[in-house]
Amino acid sequence: MKIEKSTHRETFPWIAYVVFLAAAVFVAAVCVALGSVQIPLKDVGKVVWQAVFGGTAAQDVPNTFSSIILTVRLPRVICVALTGASLSVCGTSMQGLLKNALADGSTLGVSSGASLGAVLSIAFGITIPSLPFSGTMIMAILFAFGSLLLILGLSYKLDNSLSTNTIILVGIIFSMFVSSVMTLVIYFAGDKVRHITFWTMGSLAGSSYQNALVLLCALAVCGTVLLLHARELNAFAIGEDNARSIGVNIRRVRITVLVTVSVLIGVCVSIGGTIGFVGLVTPHILRMLTGPNHRRLLPASLFGGAIFLMLCDLAARVLISPLELPIGAVTSFIGAIVFVVIFYRSRKGS
Amino acid sequence: MKLLEVNNLTVKYGDHKVVDNVTFSVEEGQWLMIAGPNGAGKSTILNAISRGVPYEGEILFRGTDIRKLRTTALARHVGVLAQNHMVGYEFTVQEIVNLGRYAYRKGIMKGQDAGDETAVREALRVAGLQDLAYKSVLHLSGGEVQRTFLAQLFAQNPDIMILDEPANHLDLVYQKQTFELIGKWLAAPGRAVICVVHDLSQARAYGSHCLLLDHGKTASCGTVRDVLTPENLHAVYDMDVYAWMRRMLGQWEE
CATH class of the missing domain: 1.10.3470.10 (ABC transporter involved in vitamin B12 uptake, BtuC)
Incomplete structure (x- = not known):
């Protein structure tokens, strides 16, 4: 009975939400990285990490990159995703x-x-x-x-x-x-x-x-x-x-x-x-x-x-x-x- | 014990009275057939009982005005099988039957509990749909779709089942099957069926009581034997129904 229930449940298992969220975050990162100025994905991660959690993770990223990410692309991508x-x-x-x-x-x-x-x-x-x-x-x-x-x-x-x-x-x-x-x-x-x-x-x-x-x-x-x-x-x-x-x-x-x-x-x-x-x-x-x-x-x-x-x-x-x-x-x-x-x-x- | 009482029911569409001052009641164990020519107001009475149209007069379930009941409480007592089922999307049979348990949900956040699952499984079994449970309803035959919604009604487990032409559009095998399923359901105590039919033979074969309507008014109401007399039918249909039925069925005697 237990097995029957889990194979035909109406809602998603929690793991599905993890996958969805990961996919959305990945696409968001790609969207922030690409544009008229190409920024490596790794730098996007570092800059966002530092902005959210503090620390010095983004020390080696050029200043122009971090300002493009934080003031232009990130707010835009977040608004686009929410819309x-x-x-x-x-x-x-x-x-x-x-x-x-x-x-x-x-x-x-x-x-x-x-x-x-x-x-x-x-x-x-x-x-x-x-x-x-x-x-x-x-x-x-x-x-x-x-x-x-x-x-x-x-x-x-x-x-x-x-x-x-x-x-x-x-x-x-x-x-x-x-x-x-x-x-x-x-x-x-x-x-x-x-x-x-x-x-x-x-x-x-x-x-x-x-x-x-x-x-x-x-x-x-x-x-x-x-x-x-x-x-x-x-x-x-x-x-x-x-x-x-x-x-x-x-x-x-x-x-x-x-x-x-x-x-x-x-x-x-x-x-x-x-x-x-x-x-x-x-x-x-x-x-x-x-x-x-x-x-x-x-x-x-x-x-x-x-x-x-x-x-x-x-x-x-x-x-x-x-x-x-x-x-x-x-x-x-x-x-x-x-x-x-x-x-x-x-x-x-x- | 009277399950449902309908007193002086009147339904108007504009100035036109579709149902005019109709009174009847249904007791436990009864199968009330509502018959009459097209446009007599048969389906409108069902719509009033399910609160689909505004009406004058009163409809009581075990003495309580149904207008005072919450929609979920009404659904636990009275369940309706519509005449047409035009499902919009590819829902599975089980998803549709699951919705029969809607009136029993414990809260908006709660899912179905073990009791709900047993009720759904039992409803699927009784309607003979176990093998089709995960099929899309859009790929089923008319008879199978009808049984799906009947199974939803079984899962809903109301005290009164209200059916609008349950055998319409179905071939003979499914007509027989549908009426037999409803008959079996009615056999349990505390239940009653109200059913609109076109076919007077079906009314006679399966109904215990009958309400004969003519232009929105009650022509006759009582047991099937008392209502479906040659005189009553002649008055409503303006033809000798008995002679016509004998001629139709007589063709088959060899």
């Missing part, structure tokens, strides 16, 4: 909740909604006293949630079963509408707002340790909430009627997941702009490896999303070096292909 993990866990949750493998912040238009909120708050100078950065973030969160309600409400009005086609179509129309409004706002706001490509394609260049801390806090809280709803997400992914029958509190779970996802997407967008398709690509690839059970899929998508986005960011930095691509261009390039693959398969299947 990737957040977006991907959001995508996974929405795909479970809506029983729709094409649901994601970018395909539903939630990310565009969030960036409109952020742009509006900057353009009109909406801030909260004593918390200079939080106005943008809160507007992004509110707009993310508002867009989600609007899109799902409208889709529901059009088609009770919330089918893939309806949701995606409504999401795309909404995104285009929001982008046009955003372009107008940015045009008239002039210098106050960053360039339009930041909001439509995203960038985490120049992110700080402060950004990383905000992302970490948001991910710690929201990620925990989502991970604790793994069983409920399984029930939704099997079917809402079935979920009701087995005793899931449909309304409470739905609103909890939607609010949590909005908060997390809002925070990510206010820091890194719209980075599309991350929440679509990672769950799709991981589902083939771990199966659809959210008790495995959610933790896997945290690490998978971090690794995926770190690699995309690396590609954005080195592909046409010394110039840099917007990170969203890389993720959308991969994402659009995966989108077509999923759509084609689901059409053929049904």
Whole structure:
């Protein structure tokens, strides 16, 4: 009996988490090492070790290297990893909740909604006293949630079963509408707002340790909430009627997941702009490896999303070096292909 | 002992009353069949009992208003087998049956305990699914999928099982198998079944009681023998059902 239990358990054994973490740390180290200036992996290790634990481990590393690592690349890579993990866990949750493998912040238009909120708050100078950065973030969160309600409400009005086609179509129309409004706002706001490509394609260049801390806090809280709803997400992914029958509190779970996802997407967008398709690509690839059970899929998508986005960011930095691509261009390039693959398969299947 | 009482149930979609002032009750050991033409409100009654639609009137489980029960408490007493199962992803049979234990979880951090595992294993055995436990439901036949969700219901172990056309879309062998499985489940004390059927022969063969509906209203309610009379059926279906059934089945006599 014991053996049977351990071979077919629903959750990962702890050793799997060690492997995931090791993989993520290794990829992060590679991403810090590579770039316009190549730094040996060994030096990256030494500098980070000394920065964290003190001592004199990095004595023989040139000063330029350690300042590139500590002030430029490390905060950026940490922010990229946390954003990737957040977006991907959001995508996974929405795909479970809506029983729709094409649901994601970018395909539903939630990310565009969030960036409109952020742009509006900057353009009109909406801030909260004593918390200079939080106005943008809160507007992004509110707009993310508002867009989600609007899109799902409208889709529901059009088609009770919330089918893939309806949701995606409504999401795309909404995104285009929001982008046009955003372009107008940015045009008239002039210098106050960053360039339009930041909001439509995203960038985490120049992110700080402060950004990383905000992302970490948001991910710690929201990620925990989502991970604790793994069983409920399984029930939704099997079917809402079935979920009701087995005793899931449909309304409470739905609103909890939607609010949590909005908060997390809002925070990510206010820091890194719209980075599309991350929440679509990672769950799709991981589902083939771990199966659809959210008790495995959610933790896997945290690490998978971090690794995926770190690699995309690396590609954005080195592909046409010394110039840099917007990170969203890389993720959308991969994402659009995966989108077509999923759509084609689901059409053929049904 | 009355397990479930439904008093003056009315369900409206807009201004249209889909279910109009229906009253009935189910006692332990009873198998209540709900029959009637399309659009009579059969499935809507089931949706009201599982709190899937808002309703007027009251539904009592052992005297307690079900609206006062938590969703998990309701699920421990009342389990529903839906008519269609469109699973979105490649879940395994065992993962689906495991979810039948959701209402018994001890806390959000706790996994399944030994009791849950025994219940799941037993449910898989009763439904004859041991060999398919780790197969994806997307690769199963219609009958096997139906048995998977029936096994989930066995694991959920409610007092009342509510079934919406359990034999729909199934070929004859699976129809017989499904009804026999439900009959065996009902044999244990303290249980009851409410089942929507289209086929009046099934209602007669397996039901102990019947609620006959017509345009959302009760046409007749009582034991199968009292309800499914030629007169009652003629009034609801507007045809001689007995003669039609005899003609259909008479073809097979040699």
